[in-house]
Amino acid sequence: MNPKVISAVNQIVELLQSDDIGEKIAIATYPPYDVPCSKWSLPNQLLCLIAGTYDARGFRQWKAAGRFVKKGAHAFRILIPRIVKTVDMASGEESLSLGGFLTAPVFAASDTDGADLPDYEPPELPKHSLMDVAARFNVSIDSIPYQNHIMGHYSEGMFGKRIRLASPDETVFWHELAHAAHHRIAQADYRSRTTNQREVIADLTAASIGALFGEKLTTARKLKDHLSRHSKNPGKEALSLIKIVGVLMHGIINNTSETAAA
Numbered sequence: 001m002n003p004k005v006i007s008a009v010n011q012i013v014e015l016l017q018s019d020d021i022g023e024k025i026a027i028a029t030y031p032p033y034d035v036p037c038s039k040w041s042l043p044n045q046l047l048c049l050i051a052g053t054y055d056a057r058g059f060r061q062w063k064a065a066g067r068f069v070k071k072g073a074h075a076f077r078i079l080i081p082r083i084v085k086t087v088d089m090a091s092g093e094e095s096l097s098l099g100g101f102l103t104a105p106v107f108a109a110s111d112t113d114g115a116d117l118p119d120y121e122p123p124e125l126p127k128h129s130l131m132d133v134a135a136r137f138n139v140s141i142d143s144i145p146y147q148n149h150i151m152g153h154y155s156e157g158m159f160g161k162r163i164r165l166a167s168p169d170e171t172v173f174w175h176e177l178a179h180a181a182h183h184r185i186a187q188a189d190y191r192s193r194t195t196n197q198r199e200v201i202a203d204l205t206a207a208s209i210g211a212l213f214g215e216k217l218t219t220a221r222k223l224k225d226h227l228s229r230h231s232k233n234p235g236k237e238a239l240s241l242i243k244i245v246g247v248l249m250h251g252i253i254n255n256t257s258e259t260a261a262a
């Protein structure tokens with residue numbers, strides 16, 4: 001087999017064995033943005049997500065859209081089925097069958113420049129538990145196209161407080177809600193934390209929310225990794241992280257009118 005085909009197939013096989021395969025398939029099959037790759041096969045959509053984009057196109061497709069590939073940008077490869085035509089000697093009938101795969105180079109939207117990118121039509125967000133808390137915190141929730149490996153994002157600034165989601169996954173929303181709660185309920189603590197600490201706090205909070213709603217999220221590996229790599233005093237830091245997660249959980253639960261499953 002062609003080494004480029006093997007490499008593309010291997011990437012998909014590797015993803016199939018990873019923890020976030022469900023999340024990736026959920027993103028690939030939703031949202032239905034009106035971009036060429038939304039009509040590609042699921043393996044090719046997954047190759048786009050591995051490359052960190054929801055909008056990838058071939059060199060000529062980008063040119064037709066008024067954009068050009070930036071100098072030095074690297075293409076990634078998608079799989080193109082190679083269809084072979086066979087003729088039945090006896091009947092003379094022609095039939096088409098899959099003869100294997102070829103690959104084609106494509107470029108992510110972020111590797112191109114030129115005319116404006118299409119207005120990615122935002123999909124309707126599914127209803128997630130605790131969305132009422134975001135409303136009470138004056139945080140807007142919008143959907144964004146998946147680009148540059150970002151599943152979700154919380155920001156506060158001149159456009160107000162916003163949660164943006166590129167995934168229909170409820171746990172992604174809870175993670176961002178945790179950031180929003182941290183910023184709102186314990187602003188001084190939020191400001192004093194490193195990005196890494198904020199992420200661990202958001203993950204632990206999301207896992208605790210998950211437990212309330214009957215979803216088991218694993219954060220052990222991330223927390224262990226954080227404490228061993230970024231912390232001078234793991235015991236002290238673990239206590240300080242847990243303490244703030246407790247504060248955020250109280251703040252979130254006190255601000256919802258929903259009743260959890262468990």
Ligand SMILES: [Zn+2]
Pocket residue numbers: 175179198199202
């Ligand atoms: Zn985060």
